[in-house]
Amino acid sequence: QLQFVESGGGLVQPGGSLRLSCAASGFTADYYPIGWFRQAPGKEREGVSCINSSDGSRNYADSVKGRFTISRDNAKNTVYLQMNSLKPEDTAVYFCAAKPTGWDGTMIPYEYEYWGQGTQVTVSS
Numbered sequence: 001q002l003q004f005v006e007s008g009g010g011l012v013q014p015g016g017s018l019r020l021s022c023a024a025s026g027f028t029a030d031y032y033p034i035g036w037f038r039q040a041p042g043k044e045r046e047g048v049s050c051i052n053s054s055d056g057s058r059n060y061a062d063s064v065k066g067r068f069t070i071s072r073d074n075a076k077n078t079v080y081l082q083m084n085s086l087k088p089e090d091t092a093v094y095f096c097a098a099k100p101t102g103w104d105g106t107m108i109p110y111e112y113e114y115w116g117q118g119t120q121v122t123v124s125s
Helices: none
Strands: 003-007 010-012 018-025 034-039 046-051 058-060 068-073 078-083 092-098 119-123
Touching (some): 003 092, 018 092, 018 119, 058 068, 078 092
Antiparallel strands (some): 003 018, 018 078, 034 092, 046 058, 092 119
């Protein structure tokens, strides 16, 4: 089965940091743009960040710019999301997925595939 496996979530205090990992399972994700998304209870899934496969181009949602950093290690078939200065409003289940149609910098969930089960991030004191 082709999918991603997300990990690294947990409970953290406001202002803290977490690093999420997104490992491809059953396929090589090298050629795909990869996006991170999140979904809070009662809210729609939203794009957080995405990264291109070839030149490493990145894009971020305005709400996370300057706090989150996306990176990828193609040798490990893994994409990371470093999250710093976390806020309670960052609380959500975080997912990653690939965009088979190629890079354009957008993070529209229905354009992405190979979704994993997600990892819970809770920011609370």
